Amino acid sequence: MYPANFDYQKAHSVDEALAAMAANPDLKVIAGGHSLLPAMRLRLAQPPALLDIFGLEELRGIRREGDVFVVGAMTTHAQVLRSELPLFPEVAHEVGDPMVRNRGTIGGSLAHADPSADYPAAALALGVEFVIRGPEGERTVPADEMFLGMFESAVRPGELLTHIRIPASVQASAYEKFKHPASHYAIVGVAVVRHMDGQIRAAYTGAGEKAGRLHLLEERLNGGQPVGTGLVESSGLLGDRFASPEYRAHLVDVLAARAAARV
Structure with missing residues (x-):
């Protein structure tokens, strides 16, 4: 059509x-x-x-400023994949196929706020900041305030996401994903990051109407406890012909254990 x-x-x-x-x-x-x-x-x-806006060179590229990587919103998945960013290259490898990775952009994916996209979980676990410009100037939005709902982000009408600020001070990170066999979108994905101060942040994608932090997992890991089960309540998760809410909750537990074992 x-x-x-x-x-x-x-x-x-x-x-x-x-x-x-x-x-x-x-x-x-x-x-x-x-x-x-x-x-x-x-x-x-x-x-x-x-x-x-694909051709805006001022929104391309990756540079380091002290303890932060600054990534232009029009940087492609392929460029992210080849970079020295923490966690995001591993996640970019899971995005689509080579054709998608050579054309699709990190900013477009994050601003689109698809509940099954891979990057939002990484952004939450890393604690990135989003630089957004609009008619009233520039503002910075923390990752925890970026994803508002299904296909709804903090980018308002008339604004553009211009850059993503990613902490460089990361000890270890991991992303585990159970993907849709055709689209390769995440049925469930879990990201776990150990920061330089020893604190662990974790997040999931694909399971609910938006990506979210795994606070219970963080509490357990930061307290020296095992991952365990019951990290999310199935009552708040999505259900479709690929996975029920209960199965998605189970996948969060399984993938969280795999990711935690790598950090």
Whole structure:
């Protein structure tokens, strides 16, 4: 099926993109396009206009600033995979296939807030910060406040996620995933990170309407206790033909034990 007709324009700078969004609130921002274009072809999404930001060089690349890695939102999964970032290269290896990884972007994935995406669990476990620009200037959002619901992030209309700030002070990290056999999205994924101060943060994705912290797992591991079971309540999890809420809760326990054993 072909998408409905739409207008197209390309931004040449972040300021130009922000101005275009302010002038036309109906604009839909497109980066790599791997989430939006399939929905448009099926006419599940019919935006009247697209704003292409994929070519914004100021939003590309990875650099280190002291104890923090600064990653441009238009950095591709393939670039992340080849980087020295903590945890994210391992996670990027689990994203799609080579074609997706060479076109899709880390910022597009995180801002899209797909409940089955891989990056959100890594972002929560690492404690990253999101740099967002809009008409009122720049603001920084901690990972715990980024993912608000199913396909809902802290990026407001008229704003752009420009950079991700990732702590470099990580002792060890691991990501374990039980993936959908066709799409490779996470039916459940668990990330565990041991930071330089010895504290462990952990998070899951795929199981609920948004990625979330595994506070009980953190308490057990930071207290020197075994991983155990019952890390999440099945009553709040998703259920579909691939996995029931109860099975997803079981997968969280299993994958958490595997990831914890590696850190």
